[in-house]
Amino acid sequence: MGKxxxxxLWILAKLWKLSYIPPxxxxxxxxxxGIRAQSIQRDMFNISHLxxxxxxxxxxxxxxxxxxxxxxxxxxxxxxxxRCTCREARGCTSYxxxxxxxxxxxxxxxxxTTVARHATVEEAIAHLHKAVDAGLIPxxxxxxxxxxxxxxxxxxxxxxxxxxxxxxxxxxxxxxYLPEESKGLxxxxxxxxxxxxxxxxxxxxACVSRCFTQAITLRNAKAFHDEERCKGCGVCASVCPEGAVxxxxxxxxxxxxxxxxxxxxxxxxxxxxxxxxxxxPAS
Numbered sequence: 001m002g003k004x005x006x007x008x009l010w011i012l013a014k015l016w017k018l019s020y021i022p023p024x025x026x027x028x029x030x031x032x033x034g035i036r037a038q039s040i041q042r043d044m045f046n047i048s049h050l051x052x053x054x055x056x057x058x059x060x061x062x063x064x065x066x067x068x069x070x071x072x073x074x075x076x077x078x079x080x081x082x083r084c085t086c087r088e089a090r091g092c093t094s095y096x097x098x099x100x101x102x103x104x105x106x107x108x109x110x111x112x113t114t115v116a117r118h119a120t121v122e123e124a125i126a127h128l129h130k131a132v133d134a135g136l137i138p139x140x141x142x143x144x145x146x147x148x149x150x151x152x153x154x155x156x157x158x159x160x161x162x163x164x165x166x167x168x169x170x171x172x173x174x175x176x177y178l179p180e181e182s183k184g185l186x187x188x189x190x191x192x193x194x195x196x197x198x199x200x201x202x203x204x205x206a207c208v209s210r211c212f213t214q215a216i217t218l219r220n221a222k223a224f225h226d227e228e229r230c231k232g233c234g235v236c237a238s239v240c241p242e243g244a245v246x247x248x249x250x251x252x253x254x255x256x257x258x259x260x261x262x263x264x265x266x267x268x269x270x271x272x273x274x275x276x277x278x279x280x281p282a283s
Contacts, residue, residue: 002110002151009083009115012149016089019170023177036174039145040182046266047141047171048187048259049164051234052132054247063249064138066274067256068128068161071104074271076157078124079108079116090168099131103150105157105270111150128161136163137233139171140259141187142266157268166235172212183213188232190258193248196223200244207236207245 023033039045050064059066072078081100088097102124103111111118119127131138140161147154166172175183203221215229216236223244225236237245249255252274260272 002112004112004115004151006114008112009081009085009088013083013085013088016085016170020090020173033177036177037179037182039143040178040185042181042185044144045142045182045185046187046263047139047143047160047185048189048263049137049139049231049233050189051192051232051237051247052135052137053234053237054192054249056249056252059252062132064132065128066252067259068138068140069125070273071159071270072102072124072128073121074273075104075121075124076106077108078105078119078121079103079111080119080124080127081116084163084168086168086170087165089170092165092168094167095134095136095165099127099134099136099163101163102127102161103146104159104161105267107147107152107156107158107268110152110156115150131163134163135238136165137235137238138163139233141263155268157270159263159267159270164233166210166212166239169212172235175212176214186213186231187259187262188230189249189255191249191251191255192232193250194225194227194230194232194234194236195246195248196225197244197246198222200242201240202242202244204241206239206241210235210239 018032021028021032023029050067052062052064054063056063080102083097084100087095138161146160152158201222203218205218207216207223208218213229213231215226217224234247237247256274264270264272
């Protein structure tokens with residue numbers, strides 16, 4: 001398994017363009033909407049975003065690093081996809097298209113070098129830091145289609161970590177068109193809070209236009225945050241020019257215990273534990 005031709009990523013990006021077609025487009029729109037809904041179903045899809053700007057009580061390290069570094073360290077194998085399919089499909093000019101997804105787990109041994117680089121622990125951690133430092137927002141989890149896209153065994157551990165930009169991510173784009181049941185498979189981290197400081201908010205609307213769940217609206221010229229709609233990605237805080245939006249996690253252990261317990265089972269038991277602040281940094 002795993003073999004892919006040298007032109008595979010190029011073709012994948014061309015096909016990926018179809019995922020940005022809205023349902024309002026005749027014929028193709030309905031077809032794409034149906035495929036999107038079918039690919040995001042229970043037992044097939046389970047992800048959570050890891051906001052890069054979350055203020056975590058008693059921890060100074062960015063949340064994605066806290067969550068992912070030791071998963072990388074304890075993994076059997078890991079790969080870095082050569083290019084981000086979303087950014088390549090959209091012709092992104094804001095973020096590096098070569099900051100591709102990180103795959104973790106034994107199944108990644110099968111991935112072809114035409115699509116991915118087989119990475120050491122240090123290389124994978126450096127890639128994580130590069131993505132977070134660039135302002136990309138990771139999600140981690142499971143999508144059944146990954147096994148088909150990357151041609152790896154579905155019965156071996158395989159964890160996907162995508163590094164999403166607010167301008168190109170196909171999940172950000174397509175979420176609003178999903179049925180409610182599918183939206184429920186985007187899991188907000190337990191214990192995360194989003195707050196808007198009305199004294200600093202100028203009502204510019206930057207957060208409104210970027211929120212993929214439509215959880216932020218303007219009310220009386222101020223940003224209003226809807227807890228029920230929010231998935232906790234932290235894009236709103238990233239794009240706010242006034243620093244008026246804050247993301248907080250007060251109990252890191254509770255947050256990560258739920259996340260690890262939910263995701264680990266679906267990705268074949270990839271070892272998961274928190275990074276300790278005393279752990280030595282990657283060389």
